[in-house]
Amino acid sequence: xxxxxQTQPGMFVQExxxxxxxxxxxTSDPSYGLFWYxxxxxxxxxxxxxxxxxxQQNATEGRxxxxxQKARKSANLVISASQLGDSAMYFCAMRExxxxxxxxxxxxxxxxxxxxxx
Amino acid sequence: KAGVTQTPRYLIKTRGQQVxxxxxxxxxxxxxxxxxxxxxxxxQFLFEYFSExxxxxxxxxxxxxxxxxxxxxxxxxxxxxxxxDSALYLCASSLGGPSVTxxxxxxxxxxxxxxx
Numbered sequence: 001x002x003x004x005x006q007t008q009p010g011m012f013v014q015e016x017x018x019x020x021x022x023x024x025x026x027t028s029d030p031s032y033g034l035f036w037y038x039x040x041x042x043x044x045x046x047x048x049x050x051x052x053x054x055x056q057q058n059a060t061e062g063r064x065x066x067x068x069q070k071a072r073k074s075a076n077l078v079i080s081a082s083q084l085g086d087s088a089m090y091f092c093a094m095r096e097x098x099x100x101x102x103x104x105x106x107x108x109x110x111x112x113x114x115x116x117x118x
Numbered sequence: 119k120a121g122v123t124q125t126p127r128y129l130i131k132t133r134g135q136q137v138x139x140x141x142x143x144x145x146x147x148x149x150x151x152x153x154x155x156x157x158x159x160x161x162q163f164l165f166e167y168f169s170e171x172x173x174x175x176x177x178x179x180x181x182x183x184x185x186x187x188x189x190x191x192x193x194x195x196x197x198x199x200x201x202x203d204s205a206l207y208l209c210a211s212s213l214g215g216p217s218v219t220x221x222x223x224x225x226x227x228x229x230x231x232x233x234x
Contacts (some may be wrong), residue, residue, distance in 0.1 A: 032219050033218075033219035035219075035221055035222065035223075043206055043208075043228045044225060044226070044227045044228065045208060045210070045225035046225075047224055047225075048221055050220070052220055053219065054221060078151070083184055091161065095218055097218055103204070105151070105166060105176070106151070106210075106223060107163075108153075108160060109160075110160050111160070
């Protein structure tokens with residue numbers, strides 16, 4: 001089974017509008033961390049925001065916020081006031097706290113290509 | 119603080135050759151992870167090194183190997199290159215602390231390998 005599922009291959013949003021990128025995850029480990037990265041066409045993965053499984057509040061970082069619904073196993077990224085420079089591929093990722101083969105590795109979704117138009 | 123650096127940025131090789139990619143982590147980071155990114159398979163975990171020891175390895179053949187030096191710099195090597203090894207290879211560094219779930223990985227710009 002996929003650890004991370006991103007169901008939106010592409011999303012379009014007008015400049016200055018808000019957009020939500022969906023992410024669901026699958027784990028039986030009670031301790032895990034969820035991450036969002038942005039990958040522009042240049043290829044570098046840029047860290048955006050983190051949410052821990054035990055965090056009581058949704059994470060926020062500037063224009064980025066994470067809508068964390070633990071019972072539904074979803075961690076959607078909300079970008080407020082979109083800018084043209086936000087156009088990029090966005091990846092949701094998870095690290096589990098267990099031992100063995102899952103220890104420390106990041107599991108990535110397939111990504112969502114966001115296009116911001118003027 | 120300087121970010122993660124990877125060299126070379128671009129590489130063209132032919133089938134059967136071998137290649138070595140290099141990664142310098144953020145100062146103070148002791149963990150280095152490697153990922154392969156292809157359009158077909160997405161991002162796949164190769165291996166992770168911490169304090170010169172491989173802590174974890176993904177499902178890749180033995181042609182893919184790596185190592186980490188005492189200054190935390192890491193190299194990965196791919197021997198007997200195949201066409202399917204063409205990919206963007208990303209290196210990420212993190213503190214490598216005891217709480218892996220909060221240990222954020224910061225990525226380098228990647229090495230784009232083309233195998234002809």
